[in-house]
Amino acid sequence: MLDSTPAALHAGAIPLLQTVGLTKRYGTFLANEAIDIDVWPRQIHALLGENGAGKSTLVKIIYGLIQPSEGEMRWQGETMVLSGPSEARSRGIGMVFQHFSLFDNLTVAENVALGLDGKESFRDMSARLEEVSRVYGLPLDPKREVWQLSVGERQRIEIVRALMQNPKFLILDEPTAVLTPQEADQLFVVLDRLKAEGRAILYISHKLEEVKRLCDTATILRGGRKVSTCNPKAETAASLARMMVGGEIKEVKATAHRQTTVPRLVVNDLSLAPDDPHGVRLQHISLELKGGEILGIAGVAGNGQDELFAALSGERLAQDPGTIVIDGQAAGHLSITQRRKLGAAFVPEERLGHGTAPRMKLSENALLTGHAASGMVQHGFVNTAATLKTVDRATETFDVRKAKRDPEAASLSGGNLQKFIVGREILRNPAVLVVSQPTWGVDAGAAAVIRQALLDLAAAGAAVLVTSQDLDELAEITDRIAVMFHGRLSEPMATRDASREKLGLLMGGSSLEQKEAAHAAGA
Amino acid sequence: MQLVLEKRAERSNTIALVSPLIAIGMTLVTMSILFAILGKNPIAALGVYFIDPLTDSYSLQEIAVKATPLVMIAIGLSLCYLANAWNIGAEGQFLIGAVAGSWLAVKTHGTDAGPWVLPAMMLLAAIGGALYALIPAICKVRFGASEILTSLMLVYVADLLLDYLVRGPWRDPKGFNFPTTAEFDPVATVPVLIEGGRLHLGGVIALVMVAAGAVLLSKTIKGFEIRVVGAAPRAARFGGFNSNQLILLTFAISGALAGLAGIIEVAGPVGHLQPGISPGYGFTAIIVAFLGRLNPVGILIAGLFLALTFIGGEQAQIAMKIPLDVTKVFQGILLFYVLACDSLILYRFKLVFTSPKVSSGAH
Numbered sequence: 001m002l003d004s005t006p007a008a009l010h011a012g013a014i015p016l017l018q019t020v021g022l023t024k025r026y027g028t029f030l031a032n033e034a035i036d037i038d039v040w041p042r043q044i045h046a047l048l049g050e051n052g053a054g055k056s057t058l059v060k061i062i063y064g065l066i067q068p069s070e071g072e073m074r075w076q077g078e079t080m081v082l083s084g085p086s087e088a089r090s091r092g093i094g095m096v097f098q099h100f101s102l103f104d105n106l107t108v109a110e111n112v113a114l115g116l117d118g119k120e121s122f123r124d125m126s127a128r129l130e131e132v133s134r135v136y137g138l139p140l141d142p143k144r145e146v147w148q149l150s151v152g153e154r155q156r157i158e159i160v161r162a163l164m165q166n167p168k169f170l171i172l173d174e175p176t177a178v179l180t181p182q183e184a185d186q187l188f189v190v191l192d193r194l195k196a197e198g199r200a201i202l203y204i205s206h207k208l209e210e211v212k213r214l215c216d217t218a219t220i221l222r223g224g225r226k227v228s229t230c231n232p233k234a235e236t237a238a239s240l241a242r243m244m245v246g247g248e249i250k251e252v253k254a255t256a257h258r259q260t261t262v263p264r265l266v267v268n269d270l271s272l273a274p275d276d277p278h279g280v281r282l283q284h285i286s287l288e289l290k291g292g293e294i295l296g297i298a299g300v301a302g303n304g305q306d307e308l309f310a311a312l313s314g315e316r317l318a319q320d321p322g323t324i325v326i327d328g329q330a331a332g333h334l335s336i337t338q339r340r341k342l343g344a345a346f347v348p349e350e351r352l353g354h355g356t357a358p359r360m361k362l363s364e365n366a367l368l369t370g371h372a373a374s375g376m377v378q379h380g381f382v383n384t385a386a387t388l389k390t391v392d393r394a395t396e397t398f399d400v401r402k403a404k405r406d407p408e409a410a411s412l413s414g415g416n417l418q419k420f421i422v423g424r425e426i427l428r429n430p431a432v433l434v435v436s437q438p439t440w441g442v443d444a445g446a447a448a449v450i451r452q453a454l455l456d457l458a459a460a461g462a463a464v465l466v467t468s469q470d471l472d473e474l475a476e477i478t479d480r481i482a483v484m485f486h487g488r489l490s491e492p493m494a495t496r497d498a499s500r501e502k503l504g505l506l507m508g509g510s511s512l513e514q515k516e517a518a519h520a521a522g523a
Numbered sequence: 524m525q526l527v528l529e530k531r532a533e534r535s536n537t538i539a540l541v542s543p544l545i546a547i548g549m550t551l552v553t554m555s556i557l558f559a560i561l562g563k564n565p566i567a568a569l570g571v572y573f574i575d576p577l578t579d580s581y582s583l584q585e586i587a588v589k590a591t592p593l594v595m596i597a598i599g600l601s602l603c604y605l606a607n608a609w610n611i612g613a614e615g616q617f618l619i620g621a622v623a624g625s626w627l628a629v630k631t632h633g634t635d636a637g638p639w640v641l642p643a644m645m646l647l648a649a650i651g652g653a654l655y656a657l658i659p660a661i662c663k664v665r666f667g668a669s670e671i672l673t674s675l676m677l678v679y680v681a682d683l684l685l686d687y688l689v690r691g692p693w694r695d696p697k698g699f700n701f702p703t704t705a706e707f708d709p710v711a712t713v714p715v716l717i718e719g720g721r722l723h724l725g726g727v728i729a730l731v732m733v734a735a736g737a738v739l740l741s742k743t744i745k746g747f748e749i750r751v752v753g754a755a756p757r758a759a760r761f762g763g764f765n766s767n768q769l770i771l772l773t774f775a776i777s778g779a780l781a782g783l784a785g786i787i788e789v790a791g792p793v794g795h796l797q798p799g800i801s802p803g804y805g806f807t808a809i810i811v812a813f814l815g816r817l818n819p820v821g822i823l824i825a826g827l828f829l830a831l832t833f834i835g836g837e838q839a840q841i842a843m844k845i846p847l848d849v850t851k852v853f854q855g856i857l858l859f860y861v862l863a864c865d866s867l868i869l870y871r872f873k874l875v876f877t878s879p880k881v882s883s884g885a886h
Contacts (some may be wrong), residue, residue, distance in 0.1 A: 315760055337763030348761060357755035367747060368762040377744045 014077040016041050016200045017062065017093075017169055021071035024057050031057040033224045034071065039169065044191060044201045046211040046232060049221035050244055050443045051414060055204050058221070059171050062202070063095045064088035086117075094167030096158045098174045102146045104278055108157055109142035115161045125164075133160050136190050147278045151178045151300050159190070170194065171202045176210060177469065178301055181504035188214055206244070208237040222246055245444045252452045252476060264463035265289040265344075265432045266325040270318060270332075272311050280304035280487045282311060287482065287489060289463040291431070294454065295492060296478035297467040300507050304487035305436065305467045306349070312434050312465070313346040314339045327431050340372040343431030347421055349440060349467075351414065355421045358410035362402075363387040365409050366394075366424055374428065394423030398449055415446030422450050426457055433457060436467045451477050471503060485509040528870045538868045543814050543825070545867075546860035553856050563843055571842050572835035582838075584721040586830045588792055591725045592617070592784035592801075594826035596808035598736040599777025601817040605740070607753040608770045612659060612674030613781040614805025615681035616652040620782020621789040622685050623651025625796040628711040629693050629704055640710045644786050652782015653775040655681065660774035664767040670774075678805070686798050693796065703797040713791035725787035729826075732780060736819035749773060781805060802833065803851070810858045813865075829854065 015038035024032040032054045039045045049055045060066045062073065064082030073080045075091060082088050085095075102111050109126045116125065126142050133140040138156045146154060155178060162170060172191075176184040191201060191214065205211055211218055211232050218232040220243045227243050242248065266289070272282040282304055289295050299305060310316040311324070318324055318332035325331060326342045336346070346369075352358040356365040366387045370376045376386045394400055398419040402412055409417060418439070425433060438454065439447035455477055458464045467484075468474050474481055475495060482492040483506035490506050554572075555565035576582040596613045603610040624644035631640050659673035686702070695705040716722040740746040751759040752766045759766060784804065789796050811829050815821030836850030 313761070314763075335763055336761065340763070346761070350757075353755050354757045354761055357751050357758040359754055360751070364747065364751075367744075368751065368758060371744055371747075372763060380743050380745065382742060382744055382747060 013040070015039055015074075016076060018074040018077075019058075019062070019071065020074065022058065022061060022068050022073065023070040024054075024061060024066065025069040030224045032061070032068070035221070035226050037219050037226070037229065039200045039202060041168070041198050041200050042195055043217060044195050044203055044215045046215035046218035047202055047204045047221065048206065048208075048211060048218050048240065048244055050206065051441050052223075052443065053221040053244070054224040055221055056173070057224075059095070059173065059202065059204065062088070063093060063171060089165055089167075092166070092168035093171070094162035094165055094169070095171040096155070096162050096173065096175060098177060100154050100158055102154055102157060104147040105145060107143050107145050108140050108149075111146060111157055112142075112161045112164065116164065128164060129160060132163050136160075136163060136193065137186070138190060151302050152180070152183045155179070155187075163194075167199065169200045169202070171204070173204045174206070175203075176205065176207060180300055180507040181471070181500045182508055184210070208232075208240045211240070212237065220244055241444070252448055252455060261290070262328065263288045263325075264291045264327050265434075265465065267312070268323050268325070270311060270323040272307065272316065272318060274307060275316065280307050282307050283487045285487075285489045287465075287492065289432070289465060291461045291463050292458055293480070294458045294464040294466060294478045296474035296481040296495070297465065297484055297489070298471060298474055298481055298503055298507060299467075299469070299484035301469055303484045305484055307487070308484070308489075309346070309348060309434065309436050309467065313344075313348075337372040340369065340428075343373075345369070345425035345428055345430035345433045347425055347433070347435040347438065349436040351417050351421060352410060356409040356417065359408055361406045361408055362391045362412075362420060363406050365420075366390040369424060370428065390424060390427060391420075393427055394420050397427070398423035398453065413443075415442040418442050419446050419449055422453055426453055429460075430457075430462055432463045432465070434465045437470075438466060438468065439470070439473060440468075447473075471500060483507055525874075527873050528866070529873045531869055531871055535868055535871075538864075539816065542864040542867060543816065543821075543861060546814070546857060546864045547828075549860045549864075550853065550857045553860075554853055557849070557852070558845070561845065563845060568839060568843055568845060571839045573831060575838055575842075576831055576834040581721070582834055585834050586827060587726050588721050588723065589830035589833050590823075590826040591723075591729045592788050592804045593808050593811050593829055594729045594823055595725075595732050595784040595787075596777075596781045596805055597811035597815065597822045597826060598732050598819055599773075599780035600808055600812040601736070601815070601819070601822060602739075602749055603773040603777050604812060605753045605817050606749045606766075606769050606773045607756070608660070608663075608773050609671045610656065610659070610674050610774055610777050611671050611809065612656070612677050612805070613777065613808055614801060614803065615674070615678035616656050616778040616781035617785040617788075617801055617805045618678075618681040618685050619655040620648035620652035620778075620785030621796060621800060622681075622688060622785075623782065624648035624786030625693070625704060625707075625789055628707045628790065629796075631711065632705055632708055636708075636710055638710050640708070641713065641790065644711060644790060645783055648782040648786035649779040650782070652785065653779040656774040656778025656781070657771065660771050664770055670770075682798075685796070685800075689797055695795075701797075704795045706795050707790055711790055712794065713787055721792070723787075723791045725784075725791050728783070728787065730823075733819045733823050736822075740819065745772075781808075807854055810854055810861070813858065813861050829857075 017039045019035055019037050022032055022035045023030065035058060047055050047058065057066070061068050064085045064087055080091070109129055112129055113122060113125055129142050133156070138160055140153065140156055140160060155175065175187060179187065194201060203215055212235070215232050217229060218240070219229045220227045220240070222244060232240060267285055267287045270282055270285040274281055280303060285308065287295065297305065311318055314334055314336035321330040321333040323332040326339060326344050329342050331339050331342060348354045357368065363384065364387070367376055367382060370387065370390060374386070376383055388406060391406055400416050400420045400423065402416060412420065422438065435454070438450050442450065451473065454464055454466065466474065466478060478495050480492040481495050481498045481503065483490040483503060485507060486509060551569065555569065558565040558568040576586060596617060600610055600613055624647050627640060627644045627647055655677065658677060659670045662668040662673050663670040689704060690702045693704045695703055698705065713723045713725055716724065716726070740750065748759070748764040748769055751762060752764055752769050756766060789800055793800055807829055811822055811825045814828070815825035832850055832853055836847055839845040840847050
């Protein structure tokens with residue numbers, strides 16, 4: 001391991017943080033197995049791995065949230081046992097979580113104050129907050145309430161909150177997952193600066209290009225074990241991916257699309273007020289999707305994608321029937337069941353609790369969406385054989401791995417459950433498929449299966465609408481891409497013309513006004 | 524060292540089955556302590572409560588008779604609770620059912636009406652109970668009023684209505700001013716199954732309801748909808764199931780069953796309408812529903828067990844001068860333990876030995 005680390009740079013010095021044989025056991029399951037990593041000051045150290053590789057467990061141990069079963073941590077060469085996150089913070093370990101813990105109805109300053117120990121006055125704290133955010137180029141207005149802020153701004157609060165404790169060691173959990181490419185670039189400037197100040201950063205990500213660009217060292221985990229520590233700049237994205245997955249990932253292949261001439265899904269000037277006070281208002285959304293076509297919707301989370309999904313699926317009804325047309329039928333006023341009968345199928349972002357009832361069996365979850373348009377229900381009685389048959393067919397077609405024939409949904413891994421959900425819908429041969437974040441939190445193998453399934457479905461003549469925050473995914477499978485920002489949808493562009501820069505600008509909302517101005521001038 | 528509750532990775536099906544038994548065991552221990560404090564021999568008292576009623580035919584029949592309304596009401600309540608609709612007012616729906624059915628019995632009293640009277644009474648009772656249950660359900664769906672409060676408050680309204688009727692318009696003129704209607708005609712009375720015995724047709728109806736509940740929940744799409752709405756509301760909406768509609772439906776069914784139980788009680792063992800026709804069946808049925816794991820067959824067993832406590836309580840009062848209210852104490856403690864033990868399905872106890880190395884700066 002030492003041969004690939006830039007050990008020479010640190011000759012004679014000791015690592016800031018060292019883990020030695022760190023192991024975490026849950027029953028017989030090893031979440032982390034004998035993990036050794038060294039993190040040095042002035043280093044951005046990537047932690048790479050698929051979902052379930054053990055990244056979260058490892059950083060939770062380092063941040064004192066859980067105790068290791070075996071092994072030890074050394075902090076500046078001395079053994080460290082953490083009783084909890086507050087002790088980790090007092091030693092100089094900070095963490096920015098992927099899911100923010102902020103109160104929507106409180107101001108920025110109030111949220112930051114809640115995360116600190118409260119020894120200084122609120123006024124001093126606010127002043128220091130402004131100071132830190134100015135120095136690091138993370139602009140924040142302490143008096144604004146969180147619900148008014150974008151996701152990028154919310155992340156800034158978390159980062160500033162961590163920086164205000166002046167950490168020597170900062171853990172960032174997938175920080176760019178919610179950012180536009182431009183926002184990510186700004187974040188990298190901040191991280192480079194923190195590194196120059198002599199701090200160490202542990203950077204969790206699965207975006208390989210980003211890791212290659214930013215990080216000095218990468219530790220790759222797979223199945224709870226350390227596979228390798230390497231210099232990511234000396235590797236290719238493909239070689240990093242191979243180490244993460246432990247094999248080649250199947251490439252998805254698009255077959256020739258048979259585009260229909262008549263659109264199968266049309267949205268006409270859809271506007272919808274949110275039913276949640278902090279939700280997003282959908283404004284004048286229009287799109288047209290032909291059979292054989294895959295349209296991608298990019299955008300930073302929380303810009304109206306959830307609201308659009310609810311409106312398309314019929315979980316929320318539109319005022320005017322004509323705003324949503326499925327296969328030539330006005331459907332804006334129809335319930336989700338009626339829309340399914342028209343041949344539409346839906347895959348929501350949240351697998352557990354939305355796409356499935358977690359504590360129910362797969363056969364029952366097949367019934368959840370299959371009851372509308374299939375032979376699963378006869379005269380009000382459930383045909384259990386038919387529901388089980390759907391489970392078996394989905395299992396076979398999409399390689400769903402499970403412990404028994406018909407387990408509870410919650411017992412499946414994320415990837416396998418997602419394959420089941422997508423399979424359940426595709427097996428109904430839908431005319432229109434609306435799918436949100438199809439491979440979110442899914443391992444690379446399952447993601448390839450799902451993307452291929454979407455391509456095949458489109459090739460067979462269905463219209464597919466994919467919402468995703470993963471631009472690489474959209475580039476891989478879509479024909480056209482539109483961007484959602486503040487409840488508005490941009491004009492779709494051909495995927496081959498959609499550069500990251502163009503999409504990033506639209507995701508940040510900056511070019512919308514120009515576009516509108518151009519539109520007005522042209523009219 | 525401290526005792527903490529730790530979330531289980533998966534729900535424990537073993538505990539789900541055993542938890543009612545643990546709860547019963549802990550209740551018996553608590554009751555023994557209570558009996559000892561009252562100065563009674565706990566073993567003897569528990570014997571009178573739980574063993575003696577099982578030894579003679581009269582008591583056994585009486586247990587079945589008492590279990591009949593408990594099981595019928597609890598079947599309906601279990602549907603509500605599975606759908607996350609909290610009907611606490613079954614007692615009121617039971618009384619309204621009794622009143623609605625008795626109306627026909629009072630009207631046809633002394634006429635030579637045919638055998639259609641009893642079925643018609645049952646139908647009226649079911650409709651009356653359902654409509655009465657729909658009041659809190661509609662308030663919930665339409666205005667967001669807590670169905671727990673409204674359904675509970677309507678119990679007292681029903682109680683006073685019954686009281687007014689038997690003291691006023693429906694009072695038996697030959698009844699020496701007692702607050703009661705006249706004894707129902709034979710055509711308005713639930714027939715007994717064995718001549719001279721206590722078992723009546725209501726027991727059969729209760730068994731039919733158990734079977735119907737089991738089929739509804741496990742075989743039909745409606746039963747599935749009820750279970751999904753309670754277990755995963757968002758997934759249910761995604762499935763296209765309307766939770767408001769299901770609240771109305773489950774309240775109506777449970778009101779109808781409670782109302783039916785009410786008229787069967789009045790036209791069966793009691794024989795006329797009077798105040799105090801229920802020793803709290805509607806409330807005890809809540810315990811039955813949970814002790815039976817909201818499962819129809821479980822409810823049948825739990826109903827028989829709680830009926831035993833009513834009979835045992837009466838016998839203990841006679842034999843050992845133990846106050847009748849001890850039965851209610853018993854039922855209350857039982858519900859408490861049932862709900863407490865249920866947390867063990869998703870959680871487990873764990874002893875945590877805190878390491879001596881913990882720094883003082885923590886937390």
